[in-house]
Amino acid sequence: MAPLSRGFHGRRREGADPSRLPPGQYLTPDFPVLSAGPTPRTRLDDWSFTIDGLLDAPLSWTWEELLALPSETFTVDIHCVTKWSKLDTAWAGVSVDTLLDGVTTEAEHVVAWSDGDYTTNLPLEDVSDGKAWVVHTYDGEPLEPEHGGPARLLVPHLYFWKSAKWVRGLRLTAENEPGFWESVGYHDYGDPWREQRYWSD
Amino acid sequence: MTPPVPVLWRTATVRDVVAETAHARTLVLDAPGWPGHRAGQHLDLRLTAEDGYQAQRSYSIASAPEAAALEITVEVIDDGEVSPYLVEEVRPGDELEVRGPIGGHFTWSVADGGPLLLVAGGSGLVPLMAMLRHRAAQASDVAAHVLVSARGEQDVLYGDELAALEPRDGLRVARTYTRVRPQGWTGWARRVDAAMLDALGPAPGAGARCFVCGPTPFVERVAQLLVDAGHEARAVHTERFGPTGG
Numbered sequence: 001m002a003p004l005s006r007g008f009h010g011r012r013r014e015g016a017d018p019s020r021l022p023p024g025q026y027l028t029p030d031f032p033v034l035s036a037g038p039t040p041r042t043r044l045d046d047w048s049f050t051i052d053g054l055l056d057a058p059l060s061w062t063w064e065e066l067l068a069l070p071s072e073t074f075t076v077d078i079h080c081v082t083k084w085s086k087l088d089t090a091w092a093g094v095s096v097d098t099l100l101d102g103v104t105t106e107a108e109h110v111v112a113w114s115d116g117d118y119t120t121n122l123p124l125e126d127v128s129d130g131k132a133w134v135v136h137t138y139d140g141e142p143l144e145p146e147h148g149g150p151a152r153l154l155v156p157h158l159y160f161w162k163s164a165k166w167v168r169g170l171r172l173t174a175e176n177e178p179g180f181w182e183s184v185g186y187h188d189y190g191d192p193w194r195e196q197r198y199w200s201d
Numbered sequence: 202m203t204p205p206v207p208v209l210w211r212t213a214t215v216r217d218v219v220a221e222t223a224h225a226r227t228l229v230l231d232a233p234g235w236p237g238h239r240a241g242q243h244l245d246l247r248l249t250a251e252d253g254y255q256a257q258r259s260y261s262i263a264s265a266p267e268a269a270a271l272e273i274t275v276e277v278i279d280d281g282e283v284s285p286y287l288v289e290e291v292r293p294g295d296e297l298e299v300r301g302p303i304g305g306h307f308t309w310s311v312a313d314g315g316p317l318l319l320v321a322g323g324s325g326l327v328p329l330m331a332m333l334r335h336r337a338a339q340a341s342d343v344a345a346h347v348l349v350s351a352r353g354e355q356d357v358l359y360g361d362e363l364a365a366l367e368p369r370d371g372l373r374v375a376r377t378y379t380r381v382r383p384q385g386w387t388g389w390a391r392r393v394d395a396a397m398l399d400a401l402g403p404a405p406g407a408g409a410r411c412f413v414c415g416p417t418p419f420v421e422r423v424a425q426l427l428v429d430a431g432h433e434a435r436a437v438h439t440e441r442f443g444p445t446g447g
Binding site for chain 1: 207208209210212245247248249250251254255256257258259282286290295296297298300303304305306307417421424425427428434435437438439441442
């Protein structure tokens with residue numbers, strides 16, 4: 001039983017739908033920025049998105065080629081492990097299903113990697129079947145560098161650190177390979193609804 | 202590298218509260234079973250209202266790993282839910298739940314070596330102070346160049362302690378005031394810029410470990426200045442917080 005915090009009443013959010021707020025989270029209208037280092041600034045001419053690892057031949061798209069792929073526009077809720085959640089965020093980008101279309105692989109995991117040496121690991125099935133996108137547009141505008149632009153992974157059903165900013169590729173792997181935060185105590189999977197913040201959760 | 206101790210909620214008792222500025226205070230906590238931490242890490246704190254409603258937030262740890270008590274310094278966020286309670290309501294003897302330590306990237310210990318470049322915006326000084334307190338506790342003369350950006354003198358956390366930090370060898374602490382210049386102040390009175398970082402050093406070629414903490418726009422700007430000056434991007438560690446909910 002948690003000790004009571006004398007004199008603490010908290011602030012219930014009127015009108016907030018509790019079924020959309022995972023345990024331990026609070027709603028914010030802002031879009032906070034969190035990252036471990038400087039914001040990378042890769043020129044679009046030098047940008048590419050690569051899928052490599054366990055597949056016959058690596059796949060790669062230039063920026064222009066990515067933009068030429070079918071784009072999906074969608075609205076989702078996002079949940080950051082640092083406790084904020086933001087409802088109804090509007091994105092556009094390419095479904096990972098589109099990028100993996102036609103790929104045959106034995107892989108069961110992926111490592112998303114980014115400019116700035118960031119990595120995060122996910123089960124392949126969590127970036128498949130309409131659950132993940134490489135997004136380039138937020139709220140109708142090009143995604144700003146602070147928020148991961150030119151493109152970030154978006155996996156809204158997991159804590160937001162899994163939605164790698166400045167993403168440049170997916171590596172298909174047989175084994176689970178813990179990424180940047182997963183290696184220093186954060187949860188391997190990161191389901192906000194089960195409050196999987198840290199490794200022992 | 203999985204931490205050996207599970208990250209579990211523990212009941213901590215407030216031993217003392219220390220006013221740091223008009224808007225910030227330090228909570229000194231007795232946290233039985235606390236597994237220890239590295240300078241720069243943070244903890245999660247959870248409050249529970251009488252009706253069972255709970256709120257969680259993260260706070261940087263201010264105390265050195267060597268300190269007997271666990272300390273956090275909290276600044277009030279206007280319209281915040283948790284920070285006004287911690288800064289204005291909590292008193293010695295109250296119980297809070299904490300768990301941690303959390304974070305393995307924005308950390309430093311003397312074994313990591315130097316030189317160090319620490320740049321703080323406002324209450325972003327908290328995790329950097331843990332590093333400086335750790336350096337002092339270890340009597341380390343690792344070069345540590347510190348830049349504290351604050352609106353005015355009244356907003357600087359740990360002012361007296363900053364001025365008295367030991368060991369003096371290798372230590373350089375500078376301030377810049379962005380809004381209110383103290384009477385007679387002849388030092389920097391502007392936002393952090395390239396010339397300031399250049400004057401402070403260490404030079405980009407020195408392989409400094411850079412730690413920048415503060416509000417998001419501050420961190421974005423300073424981290425970019427450091428990279429532009431020639432510091433290695435991978436040596437620039439950032440911790441950002443925004444006036445959100447807190």
